[in-house]
Amino acid sequence: MPEVNRAAATSVVASHVVTGDEAGTVWTPGEVVWADGVIQYVGPPARGPVGRRIEMGEGVVFPGFVNGHGHAAMSLLRGFADDSRLMPWLTEHIWPIENRLTPEDVEVGTLLAAAEMLHAGVVGFADMYYFPGAVVRAAETSGLRAMVGRGLAGGAGAQAAVEEAVALAAELAGRGGRVAGWLAPHAPYTVEPPLAAMIAEAAQRHGLAIHIHLAESEEEGQQVRDRAGVSPIGWADEVGLLTGRTVVAHGVYLTEPDIARLARSGAAVIHCPTSNLKLGNGVAPVIALERAGVTVGLGTDGPASTNRLDPFQEMRLAAWLQKSATGDPAAFSARDALRLATRGSARALGWDSGVLAVGHWADLAVASWWAPHVVPHADPLSTLVYATTPGDVRYTVVGGQVVVDDGVITTFDEGAVLRESMNRARALTPS
Amino acid sequence: MPEVNRAAATSVVASHVVTGDEAGTVWTPGEVVWADGVIQYVGPPARGPVGRRIEMGEGVVFPGFVNGHGHAAMSLLRGFADDSRLMPWLTEHIWPIENRLTPEDVEVGTLLAAAEMLHAGVVGFADMYYFPGAVVRAAETSGLRAMVGRGLAGGAGAQAAVEEAVALAAELAGRGGRVAGWLAPHAPYTVEPPLAAMIAEAAQRHGLAIHIHLAESEEEGQQVRDRAGVSPIGWADEVGLLTGRTVVAHGVYLTEPDIARLARSGAAVIHCPTSNLKLGNGVAPVIALERAGVTVGLGTDGPASTNRLDPFQEMRLAAWLQKSATGDPAAFSARDALRLATRGSARALGWDSGVLAVGHWADLAVASWWAPHVVPHADPLSTLVYATTPGDVRYTVVGGQVVVDDGVITTFDEGAVLRESMNRARALTPS
Numbered sequence: 001m002p003e004v005n006r007a008a009a010t011s012v013v014a015s016h017v018v019t020g021d022e023a024g025t026v027w028t029p030g031e032v033v034w035a036d037g038v039i040q041y042v043g044p045p046a047r048g049p050v051g052r053r054i055e056m057g058e059g060v061v062f063p064g065f066v067n068g069h070g071h072a073a074m075s076l077l078r079g080f081a082d083d084s085r086l087m088p089w090l091t092e093h094i095w096p097i098e099n100r101l102t103p104e105d106v107e108v109g110t111l112l113a114a115a116e117m118l119h120a121g122v123v124g125f126a127d128m129y130y131f132p133g134a135v136v137r138a139a140e141t142s143g144l145r146a147m148v149g150r151g152l153a154g155g156a157g158a159q160a161a162v163e164e165a166v167a168l169a170a171e172l173a174g175r176g177g178r179v180a181g182w183l184a185p186h187a188p189y190t191v192e193p194p195l196a197a198m199i200a201e202a203a204q205r206h207g208l209a210i211h212i213h214l215a216e217s218e219e220e221g222q223q224v225r226d227r228a229g230v231s232p233i234g235w236a237d238e239v240g241l242l243t244g245r246t247v248v249a250h251g252v253y254l255t256e257p258d259i260a261r262l263a264r265s266g267a268a269v270i271h272c273p274t275s276n277l278k279l280g281n282g283v284a285p286v287i288a289l290e291r292a293g294v295t296v297g298l299g300t301d302g303p304a305s306t307n308r309l310d311p312f313q314e315m316r317l318a319a320w321l322q323k324s325a326t327g328d329p330a331a332f333s334a335r336d337a338l339r340l341a342t343r344g345s346a347r348a349l350g351w352d353s354g355v356l357a358v359g360h361w362a363d364l365a366v367a368s369w370w371a372p373h374v375v376p377h378a379d380p381l382s383t384l385v386y387a388t389t390p391g392d393v394r395y396t397v398v399g400g401q402v403v404v405d406d407g408v409i410t411t412f413d414e415g416a417v418l419r420e421s422m423n424r425a426r427a428l429t430p431s
Numbered sequence: 432m433p434e435v436n437r438a439a440a441t442s443v444v445a446s447h448v449v450t451g452d453e454a455g456t457v458w459t460p461g462e463v464v465w466a467d468g469v470i471q472y473v474g475p476p477a478r479g480p481v482g483r484r485i486e487m488g489e490g491v492v493f494p495g496f497v498n499g500h501g502h503a504a505m506s507l508l509r510g511f512a513d514d515s516r517l518m519p520w521l522t523e524h525i526w527p528i529e530n531r532l533t534p535e536d537v538e539v540g541t542l543l544a545a546a547e548m549l550h551a552g553v554v555g556f557a558d559m560y561y562f563p564g565a566v567v568r569a570a571e572t573s574g575l576r577a578m579v580g581r582g583l584a585g586g587a588g589a590q591a592a593v594e595e596a597v598a599l600a601a602e603l604a605g606r607g608g609r610v611a612g613w614l615a616p617h618a619p620y621t622v623e624p625p626l627a628a629m630i631a632e633a634a635q636r637h638g639l640a641i642h643i644h645l646a647e648s649e650e651e652g653q654q655v656r657d658r659a660g661v662s663p664i665g666w667a668d669e670v671g672l673l674t675g676r677t678v679v680a681h682g683v684y685l686t687e688p689d690i691a692r693l694a695r696s697g698a699a700v701i702h703c704p705t706s707n708l709k710l711g712n713g714v715a716p717v718i719a720l721e722r723a724g725v726t727v728g729l730g731t732d733g734p735a736s737t738n739r740l741d742p743f744q745e746m747r748l749a750a751w752l753q754k755s756a757t758g759d760p761a762a763f764s765a766r767d768a769l770r771l772a773t774r775g776s777a778r779a780l781g782w783d784s785g786v787l788a789v790g791h792w793a794d795l796a797v798a799s800w801w802a803p804h805v806v807p808h809a810d811p812l813s814t815l816v817y818a819t820t821p822g823d824v825r826y827t828v829v830g831g832q833v834v835v836d837d838g839v840i841t842t843f844d845e846g847a848v849l850r851e852s853m854n855r856a857r858a859l860t861p862s
Contacts, residue, residue, distance in 0.1 A: 310804070
């Protein structure tokens with residue numbers, strides 16, 4: 001580290017460093033050093049001079065998770081009207097409440113989600129919701145990275161919404177922080193062709209990324225086929241929404257030609273196993289997608305339906321569902337699941353996180369491995385993916401900033417957010 | 432509480448009491464009082480005189496979980512050789528290690544599992560493994576309830592093993608503690624008809640419960656049908672192993688006649704969703720079983736394959752898999768999942784736990800609901816099942832004894848068990 005100010009460097013030493021690199025490198029024990037927001041050293045403990053050294057003992061340093069798809073502010077509606085069928089859930093419960101949401105609700109709900117994600121080792125998230133300005137404020141307060149965009153649909157005011165999204169993205173790009181804007185057309189069944197064309201054109205002109213729900217349910221596929229004569233992926237491709245910077249949420253019901261189109265376009269897919277399982281939406285063909293060269297990441301979807309924003313649960317489910325769907329316990333491993341949650345999601349969002357390697361962003365997390373559910377830890381990758389929980393995470397570092405420090409969030413008052421969330425949820429939901 | 436020594440009574444007050452009763456009663460806020468190992472009061476906070484009152488604030492009191500099927504000591508082999516196919520996993524990895532296990536290994540491994548279960552709000556567990564004397568010692572040390580039996584199979588020494596199991600059960604019954612013995616024939620593919628008959632006869636003569644793996648995989652069904660011309664359930668019924676005190680682990684591949692046989696016999700089924708999913712063994716017909724009148728409980732199976740002993744995860748998966756398999760998000764609710772993990776498993780094992788009601792065993796747990804993953808908590812049942820984690824559990828009470836007290840195990844030195852487990856695992860598994 002010749003050019004680094006060592007007094008400004010931070011380091012963590014632990015019994016295990018899971019680098020998350022292509023080769024599956026693990027250091028036992030290991031040290032990671034970062035400075036100026038970038039990783040400077042990964043390897044066996046060298047214990048050179050640093051400004052601060054964190055000694056974890058029995059524990060693991062790993063690349064921070066990237067949550068590739070969600071609606072963070074829906075944390076305020078957590079567990080509200082669970083166990084309902086989709087349409088009554090939306091029309092009778094969720095939409096009437098969402099109609100009453102204020103920007104302040106969205107800001108508090110997003111901070112609540114940010115607290116949950118930070119405690120789980122998440123370093124950044126992808127978002128699609130209302131009041132993007134409020135989401136940006138919460139994301140910036142939290143210290144997390146974020147891709148933010150208002151869900152675009154309909155109807156009246158759609159053109160203005162696209163223009164606002166373009167303006168927000170430009171403003172955020174100018175600011176140069178951890179939060180960026182993108183264009184988030186909701187889904188093929190809520191976006192008419194003229195709006196789709198407008199979004200595609202704006203994305204191309206301004207070089208913006210696109211985030212869209214595609215091929216999530218069988219009904220959606222049927223509806224799009226009835227209306228447009230093509231699959232959801234085919235529709236998106238034809239209207240120009242499938243670009244090298246498109247991030248497709250879900251991607252469950254895919255034909256071979258769909259997968260080939262995705263691969264050709266360079267679009268990425270975010271797998272949301274909990275959401276798909278809970279809503280009875282089948283199992284995404286993750287293995288086939290990756291084999292075809294499509295980047296696949298992992299996402300929690302919104303907490304109103306999936307209840308928790310837990311990347312460990314998503315990794316476990318991703319592995320188990322592929323094993324179960326193929327009938328082969330060796331078909332998808334802990335290492336594969338970790339790749340989705342880290343490098344996969346990061347690549348989908350165009351971020352330089354997801355791996356502990358010199359020169360990459362210092363986006364990482366540290367968990368304790370000293371509890372009866374993670375002892376012994378014969379296989380570090382297996383222990384990280386199948387046994388570790390958010391409750392084990394002690395440190396989360398974003399761009400070199402220690403945002404969770406020995407279990408405490410350093411960027412905002414978590415207790416105040418919990419209290420405010422309780423109050424706002426009570427006011428929003430019928431008692 | 433007229434006849435109770437109030438100074439010996441303990442009480443907990445919290446924002447929520449989920450009773451787990453048939454009607455789904457929840458007290459908001461609520462209090463639970465127990466003395467002499469039995470629940471004395473459940474209702475709104477009365478704050479009468481007690482020897483000790485625990486003030487939980489925002490949190491939930493709920494019936495402690497009963498883990499209806501497992502191999503606790505396999506915690507020592509957690510995550511060892513994950514992502515392998517079943518036969519190489521068993522023959523190359525697990526069996527060679529199990530051949531070297533000592534009673535001391537089993538005692539330590541069971542204590543490790545006990546620590547994990549206690550922290551997750553579990554009050555008792557069903558076990559099938561080697562060295563049952565060591566399992567009994569660990570269970571008695573831990574304060575947990577347990578049903579213990581050596582897995583019976585083979586072969587040479589089988590008759591002696593049955594006699595030993597009968598003797599152990601008699602000894603434990605005489606002791607009158609929280610641990611009892613049962614007969615645990617391993618599975619139809621490892622138990623020959625003469626051994627099965629011997630076990631059935633011993634169970635009947637001594638009034639003992641039976642624990643057996645049945646209808647877990649498609650291959651098992653095919654094998655039993657090829658050999659005996661009947662289904663695994665049919666085989667068990669014909670050899671006399673399906674009694675009103677039989678606890679069937681798994682019960683995935685069941686025909687309508689199988690379900691009818693189970694209902695007629697009074698045998699219970701323990702659903703193990705994580706294990707089934709990870710091993711690619713399909714989804715148990717839980718709804719059809721319960722509709723036919725079969726008692727269904729929930730189990731974690733062994734931690735070498737499922738990695739963690741987490742009843743919350745099992746509840747969530749149980750609900751999600753039924754929703755997914757039926758395509759109906761309303762088919763199986765949080766309340767249904769809670770019933771499996773509490774009353775269902777308790778009834779299967781013949782225990783008086785699983786519900787917070789006056790006169791029942793004081794087997795309960797208390798979790799904090801003050802963290803970003805459980806706030807807000809609009810629906811208490813949904814929050815308990817879909818959002819709460821073992822890390823939220825602060826108190827676990829077994830037979831009135833506070834075994835986890837503000838997060839600390841009171842019955843044994845947890846740190847010593849963690850250290851001993853690490854050492855023994857290192858010695859057992861190749862590095």
